[in-house]
Amino acid sequence: MRLGKEGGAAKRLGRVYIATGLLRALVFFVAIAAVYTITTTQAQAQSYRFDSVVIEGNARIGQSAILSQAGIGRGQTLTAGQLNDAYQRLLSSGLFESVEISPQGNTLRITVVELPTINRISFEGNRRIKNDALITLINSSERRVFNPSLAEKDAAAIAEAYSNDGRLAARVTPRVIKRRDNRVDLVFEIFEGDVVEIERLSFVGNRVFSDRRLRRVLDTKQAGLFRALIKADTFVADRIEFDKQMLRDFYFSRGYVDFRINSVNAELTNERDGYFLVFNVQEGQQFKFGEVTTVSEMPGVDADEYQAVTKIRPGVIYSPSLVEQEISRMEALAIRNSVDFMRVEPRITRNDRDLTLDIEFVISRGPRVFVERIDIEGNTTTLDRVLRRQFPVAEGDPFNPREIRESAERIRALDFFESAEVNARQGSGPDQVIVDVDVVEKPTGSLSFGGTFSSTGGFGLAVSFVERNFVGRGQELTLNFTTAEESESYGLIFVEPALLGRDLTFGLQLQYGTTESEYSDYDTQEIIFQPSLGFPVSENGRLQVRYTAEAIDVQARTAALVGLVIADDLSVGRQFRSSVGYTYTYDTRRSGLNPNAGVLLQFGQDFAGLGGDSEFIRTTAKIVGQKRILNDEVTLTATLEGGALSWLGGNNRAVDRFILGPSIMRGFEPGGIGPRESDGTFDNALGGNLYLTARFEAQFPLGLPEEYGIRGAVFYDVGNLWDLSDVNGVAGNPNVVGADGSFRHVVGLSILWDTPVGPLRFNFTDAIKKETFDREQSFDLTLSTSF
CATH class of the missing domain: 3.10.20.310 (membrane protein fhac)
Structure with a gap:
C-alpha cells in the first residue's frame, strides 16, 4: 500500500517536471520571436x-x-x-x-x-530562306542594345519559320562576336536540316469517296514527283486544322450531315525524314432536301411571298450553302419591301427513314440593333473605302450578323491581306453595334516571266506586270508583253471593280500586236482600244457593254503569191472599225443548286458602223455543261459554240471573218478547216461567216499515284466553218473550196499533267471525217507557265 502511494507521488512529480519543461520552452521561443521581430522591424525601419x-x-x-x-x-x-x-x-x-x-x-x-550595342546582324548557313526574309522575323536590330533573352526569342522565331516550311529539324543558335568600344556582332548560326515531307496521305473510314478524291480537297499534299519545287507536301501542323475544315465543308456540301473526323494521326517514318498522315473519318448517310416551307411570325409579312423566291426543291442534295442562299434571297426581298429587322431562321426536321431534311424557314422580327460605326485598322496601303464597299450596310443601318459574315468573306476574297478579321461588339448602347475590321496587308504586285509552247506557234516568251491593288484603290493594272516565233503583242489592261462605289466594273484595254499568219500568206498589224462596263443583272447573270475601236492593216509577205481573194484584202490596206457590243454571261458552276454540276451560258453581239470602214453584226454564243460522276472521279464536259457574221457594208476581209483554232476545234491546225483558196502555189485560209462546233470530253484518273498530277481524257469534237457571202473574188473562182462547208469529226486522247512549272496537255487526235484540203494536226502540246 505504501509502495503504491510512493508510485503515485512519483508520477505526480514527473508531471510537474514535464509541465515545468514545457513552460520553459514556451518562454524561450517567445523570447526568440520577440528578438526576431524587433530585429526585423529595425531592419525595415532602417x-x-x-x-x-x-x-x-x-x-x-x-x-x-x-x-x-x-x-x-x-x-x-x-x-x-x-x-x-x-x-x-x-x-x-x-x-x-x-x-x-x-x-x-x-x-x-x-x-x-x-550591355554592348549590336554592331552588325548576320545569318550563316541559310539557303532556303534569304536574309531579307529572316531580318523581318527578329526584333533585335543594329545600333540597339544587345539583349541575350531577346536574341534567344529571335532564334526561336527563325526556327519556327523553318518548321512552317517543313524543316522540323532546323536549329538556330545566336552567337556573339565582341568588338571594340563595347560593341558586338550578332550572328545567327542556322542549321536548316532536311524537309520533312508527307510521304503518305491516307484516309480511314471513307467508303463513298476515294483517297485520291479526298486528297484533292486538302491544302496539304502528298510528296510528289517534283517535291523539290512543291511546298504543300511538307508537314505543317497548323495546316491540319484548315484541312479538317475543308474536309467538313466538302462532305457537308454533298449532304453528309453526320460526317465527322474522329482523329488525325501524324507519324514519323523510321528514318525521321517524312510523315505518314492519316485522317480517320466517319461519313454517315447522304441526306437530301425534303419539304421546304416558309412561315411568318412577323406581322405584315406574307410567308407565301417569301416562299415564292425559294429555289430549293425536294430531292436536291442537302447543302448548308444552299440554305444560306435562300436566306439571302428572303432578306434581299425584305429590303426591297422596306421591312427592317427581319430574321430568317431555318428549322430542320430530320427524317431518318427516307434520309431527308425538311426545312422550315421561320420569319420573325429580330432585335432592333443598329450599326453604330465600322472601324478599320491595319490597312496601311488599301483605302478605307475599298473595305467599306464590301459591306452592304453603313453606319446607322440595321445590324444583320449574316451580312457581316458575308462581308468578311468578301474582304478575304479580295486577296489583298495576309489576314482579315471582322468582329462585332457592343457600341455605346445595347442597341448599337461596332464592327471592327482588322487586316494585315500583303504585297499585291507581281512581275512574272513566262514561257509558252505549242506545236504550231512554237516557243514564246511572256512578261507581265500585275498590280491587283493599284495605289490602294482596289483597281487592277496589267502590263504585258508576249512574243512567239510568228507573233508579238503589247498590252495594257485597267480594271476598276467598283465604279462610283457601285457593283459596276469599268475596264480599259489597249493592245498592239503584229502577226505572221500561220494559215495565209500575209501579215497583220492591229491596234485595239476598248473601254467596257460590267454589272450584274441577276443572281448568276452579268452583262458587259463595250465600245471597240480597231485599226487593222494587212500586208503582203515578201515574195509571197496570193489568190484573188487575199489580193483584194491586200489592196484595201489599213482599215478602221468602230463598234459597240455586249456580252451576257450566266454561270452556275460555283453557285448552282448542285455542287457537282453547272452551266455556263454566254451570248454576245458587236455592231460595227459607228464611223469607220466596216458595217457588220457579229454574233457569238456558247453554252457549257459540266458534271462530275462516279463520286467526283470523272468530269464530263459538253460545249456547244457558234458564231454568225452579217455583213452590211465595207470590205469583208479574211481578218474580219471567223478563223477556228485548236481551242475551238481540235485535230486541225489554226485555220486548218473551212473555206480555202489554193492552186498549188499558194494555200490561204479564208475564214467563214458562220461556224458551229460541239465538244465533248471526259476527264478521269489513270490509276497513277495522285502526287504525280497526271490524269487522262477522251474527247470527241464535231464542227464546221462555212459561208463566204459578200466576199469579193469568190464568185466564179475555181481555186476557192469549202465555201459550202461540211462537218468534220475528230476523236482524241489527252494526257493532262499538272507540273510545278505549269499545266501540260498532250493531245493525240484522229480526224475520222475531214476534207482533202484540210490541214490536220494529229498531235498538239501546249504549255503555259509563269515563274
Whole structure:
C-alpha cells in the first residue's frame, strides 16, 4: 500500500517536471520571436539619406537616365526595401549586364556594366530562306542594345519559320562576336536540316469517296514527283486544322450531315525524314432536301411571298450553302419591301427513314440593333473605302450578323491581306453595334516571266506586270508583253471593280500586236482600244457593254503569191472599225443548286458602223455543261459554240471573218478547216461567216499515284466553218473550196499533267471525217507557265 502511494507521488512529480519543461520552452521561443521581430522591424525601419550619388561604369547611358530608371533622387530618404526595388528596376531595364548598389555613409555608389550595342546582324548557313526574309522575323536590330533573352526569342522565331516550311529539324543558335568600344556582332548560326515531307496521305473510314478524291480537297499534299519545287507536301501542323475544315465543308456540301473526323494521326517514318498522315473519318448517310416551307411570325409579312423566291426543291442534295442562299434571297426581298429587322431562321426536321431534311424557314422580327460605326485598322496601303464597299450596310443601318459574315468573306476574297478579321461588339448602347475590321496587308504586285509552247506557234516568251491593288484603290493594272516565233503583242489592261462605289466594273484595254499568219500568206498589224462596263443583272447573270475601236492593216509577205481573194484584202490596206457590243454571261458552276454540276451560258453581239470602214453584226454564243460522276472521279464536259457574221457594208476581209483554232476545234491546225483558196502555189485560209462546233470530253484518273498530277481524257469534237457571202473574188473562182462547208469529226486522247512549272496537255487526235484540203494536226502540246 505504501509502495503504491510512493508510485503515485512519483508520477505526480514527473508531471510537474514535464509541465515545468514545457513552460520553459514556451518562454524561450517567445523570447526568440520577440528578438526576431524587433530585429526585423529595425531592419525595415532602417533608412538612408544620401547627399551624393556616384555612378560608375556607364559609358553610353547618362547618369540622369540611370537615376530616372532607378527612381532615386539626391537628398531623398530611402529604406532598404526601396534600394532593392531600385536595383531590380535597373537590372530589368535590359540596358545593363550587372548592377551593384552600395550605401557608403552619405554617398550612394551605383556600379553598372553596360550591355554592348549590336554592331552588325548576320545569318550563316541559310539557303532556303534569304536574309531579307529572316531580318523581318527578329526584333533585335543594329545600333540597339544587345539583349541575350531577346536574341534567344529571335532564334526561336527563325526556327519556327523553318518548321512552317517543313524543316522540323532546323536549329538556330545566336552567337556573339565582341568588338571594340563595347560593341558586338550578332550572328545567327542556322542549321536548316532536311524537309520533312508527307510521304503518305491516307484516309480511314471513307467508303463513298476515294483517297485520291479526298486528297484533292486538302491544302496539304502528298510528296510528289517534283517535291523539290512543291511546298504543300511538307508537314505543317497548323495546316491540319484548315484541312479538317475543308474536309467538313466538302462532305457537308454533298449532304453528309453526320460526317465527322474522329482523329488525325501524324507519324514519323523510321528514318525521321517524312510523315505518314492519316485522317480517320466517319461519313454517315447522304441526306437530301425534303419539304421546304416558309412561315411568318412577323406581322405584315406574307410567308407565301417569301416562299415564292425559294429555289430549293425536294430531292436536291442537302447543302448548308444552299440554305444560306435562300436566306439571302428572303432578306434581299425584305429590303426591297422596306421591312427592317427581319430574321430568317431555318428549322430542320430530320427524317431518318427516307434520309431527308425538311426545312422550315421561320420569319420573325429580330432585335432592333443598329450599326453604330465600322472601324478599320491595319490597312496601311488599301483605302478605307475599298473595305467599306464590301459591306452592304453603313453606319446607322440595321445590324444583320449574316451580312457581316458575308462581308468578311468578301474582304478575304479580295486577296489583298495576309489576314482579315471582322468582329462585332457592343457600341455605346445595347442597341448599337461596332464592327471592327482588322487586316494585315500583303504585297499585291507581281512581275512574272513566262514561257509558252505549242506545236504550231512554237516557243514564246511572256512578261507581265500585275498590280491587283493599284495605289490602294482596289483597281487592277496589267502590263504585258508576249512574243512567239510568228507573233508579238503589247498590252495594257485597267480594271476598276467598283465604279462610283457601285457593283459596276469599268475596264480599259489597249493592245498592239503584229502577226505572221500561220494559215495565209500575209501579215497583220492591229491596234485595239476598248473601254467596257460590267454589272450584274441577276443572281448568276452579268452583262458587259463595250465600245471597240480597231485599226487593222494587212500586208503582203515578201515574195509571197496570193489568190484573188487575199489580193483584194491586200489592196484595201489599213482599215478602221468602230463598234459597240455586249456580252451576257450566266454561270452556275460555283453557285448552282448542285455542287457537282453547272452551266455556263454566254451570248454576245458587236455592231460595227459607228464611223469607220466596216458595217457588220457579229454574233457569238456558247453554252457549257459540266458534271462530275462516279463520286467526283470523272468530269464530263459538253460545249456547244457558234458564231454568225452579217455583213452590211465595207470590205469583208479574211481578218474580219471567223478563223477556228485548236481551242475551238481540235485535230486541225489554226485555220486548218473551212473555206480555202489554193492552186498549188499558194494555200490561204479564208475564214467563214458562220461556224458551229460541239465538244465533248471526259476527264478521269489513270490509276497513277495522285502526287504525280497526271490524269487522262477522251474527247470527241464535231464542227464546221462555212459561208463566204459578200466576199469579193469568190464568185466564179475555181481555186476557192469549202465555201459550202461540211462537218468534220475528230476523236482524241489527252494526257493532262499538272507540273510545278505549269499545266501540260498532250493531245493525240484522229480526224475520222475531214476534207482533202484540210490541214490536220494529229498531235498538239501546249504549255503555259509563269515563274
